[in-house]
Amino acid sequence: MKLNTKSRYAVMALADMAVFSSDDAVSLRDISLRQGISLLYLEQIFLKLKKNNIVKSVRGINGGYILVKSPKELKILDILLALDQKVKTIGCKKNSKKSCNGKSTKCITHNFWDELDIHINSFFESKKLSDLLKNREARI
Amino acid sequence: MKLNTKSRYAVMALADMAVFSSDDAVSLRDISLRQGISLLYLEQIFLKLKKNNIVKSVRGINGGYILVKSPKELKILDILLALDQKVKTIGCKKNSKKSCNGKSTKCITHNFWDELDIHINSFFESKKLSDLLKNREARI
DNA sequence: TATATACCCGACTAAAATAGTCAAGTTTTT
DNA sequence: AAAAACTTGACTATTTTAGTCGGGTATATA
Numbered sequence: 001m002k003l004n005t006k007s008r009y010a011v012m013a014l015a016d017m018a019v020f021s022s023d024d025a026v027s028l029r030d031i032s033l034r035q036g037i038s039l040l041y042l043e044q045i046f047l048k049l050k051k052n053n054i055v056k057s058v059r060g061i062n063g064g065y066i067l068v069k070s071p072k073e074l075k076i077l078d079i080l081l082a083l084d085q086k087v088k089t090i091g092c093k094k095n096s097k098k099s100c101n102g103k104s105t106k107c108i109t110h111n112f113w114d115e116l117d118i119h120i121n122s123f124f125e126s127k128k129l130s131d132l133l134k135n136r137e138a139r140i
Numbered sequence: 141m142k143l144n145t146k147s148r149y150a151v152m153a154l155a156d157m158a159v160f161s162s163d164d165a166v167s168l169r170d171i172s173l174r175q176g177i178s179l180l181y182l183e184q185i186f187l188k189l190k191k192n193n194i195v196k197s198v199r200g201i202n203g204g205y206i207l208v209k210s211p212k213e214l215k216i217l218d219i220l221l222a223l224d225q226k227v228k229t230i231g232c233k234k235n236s237k238k239s240c241n242g243k244s245t246k247c248i249t250h251n252f253w254d255e256l257d258i259h260i261n262s263f264f265e266s267k268k269l270s271d272l273l274k275n276r277e278a279r280i
Numbered sequence: 281t282a283t284a285t286a287c288c289c290g291a292c293t294a295a296a297a298t299a300g301t302c303a304a305g306t307t308t309t310t
Numbered sequence: 311a312a313a314a315a316c317t318t319g320a321c322t323a324t325t326t327t328a329g330t331c332g333g334g335t336a337t338a339t340a
Contacts, residue, residue: 169314
């Protein structure tokens with residue numbers, strides 16, 4: 001049970017932007033160098049972040065990306081959703097279109113998975129990007 | 141971010157055992173029929189549950205499996221651990237042997253993933269098998 | 281206005297994980 | 311003896327993941 005790298009790198013990259021924020025756009029090249037994430041991969045990730053209005057882009061020679069919201073307002077959940085990272089443990093059986101059929105023995109675990117989803121989602125909902133920056137060491 | 145089927149089926153199967161508990165062992169054949177899970181697959185799952193002392197087996201013609209602990213004492217976490225289902229979101233980068241190297245910018249997200257793990261693990265730690273049975277409908 | 285920088289975007293692929301099956305047992309009750 | 315049920319390792323097809331590739335487009339600055 002783990003988050004995929006796209007989600008993790010997205011959070012990492014946005015945290016990087018928050019740390020190195022200025023009025024200027026932050027280029028993927030800089031993030032790539034600082035965080036050790038492939039530039040090509042970052043492009044793919046930021047495409048989704050842009051589509052989901054987490055960042056906006058500035059094209060051209062001094063271009064890059066800018067956070068749409070302040071780190072204090074940006075929920076981690078929004079980042080994960082932008083990367084299609086649904087927190088879904090899946091109820092009952094794998095392929096059931098309807099998550100439950102009528103037979104209730106098959107649904108013994110159903111409510112439990114729902115609870116788990118709520119538990120995890122509320123964590124991501126409560127955490128803001130700025131929360132990640134709090135405990136880090138002062139020095140770069 | 142989801143639990144694999146082995147883990148989910150394990151919880152489902154054990155919940156089934158708890159519901160249909162008696163002094164006798166419960167056969168995998170019965171669980172398979174009731175829960176619609178492949179018998180062969182259940183065998184693989186129960187092998188691990190047995191190795192990890194979640195169930196004990198009774199061989200022979202009226203054999204099957206018996207819960208080692210009562211559902212009230214059996215933590216969901218123990219079940220997941222038996223299936224190798226570590227709740228590890230992975231810190232920092234994928235392949236780093238040491239989860240952090242000295243450069244602290246790379247560890248911006250590190251504490252956050254740790255917090256997430258703790259959050260999820262404490263959920264599984266607090267929930268017992270008996271908790272799954274509470275809300276289910278009275279009728280089979 | 282040339283050009284380098286940086287975003288844009290779909291398609292592709294290798295590798296790993298997952299879900300599940302198969303074969304060939306052993307044990308125990310009736 | 312025979313049938314039910316557990317035991318175990320190996321095998322495989324499918325799916326997912328992680329990441330690359332190629333060929334764009336936009337724009338600031340020299």
